[in-house]
Amino acid sequence: MATTFGVTHTFKGGTAEQYDRSIKEVHPNDGKGLPAGQTYHAAGETNDGFVVVAMWDSEASWVKFRDETLLPGLAKVQGGLVGPPEEMAFQVHNTLSA
DSSP: OOOOOOHHHHEEEHHHHHHHHHHHHSSSSHHHHHOOEEEEEEEEETTTTTEEEEEEOOOOHHHHHHHIIIIIHHHHTTTTTSSEEOOOOEEEEOOEEE
């Protein structure tokens, strides 16, 4: 499955604890799996909040997840990441891996 689309979300003031509550709601297997179409997921604290990086097999997969799972799921989480986040989306030009 080729990665063709990427998105980053920056949650100013977000914490790892908020992320942990949120990911359990919006990702399969209690937050331990990837949703359909997502090929890579990384997340971590920054000096002013929390960032999530996700790579997708297509923009359509991202939009479906965002609209059907992510936004409704985040709205249900008590004590989760507060949005809307700062979003940066991009078409993948090149990928390298070890």
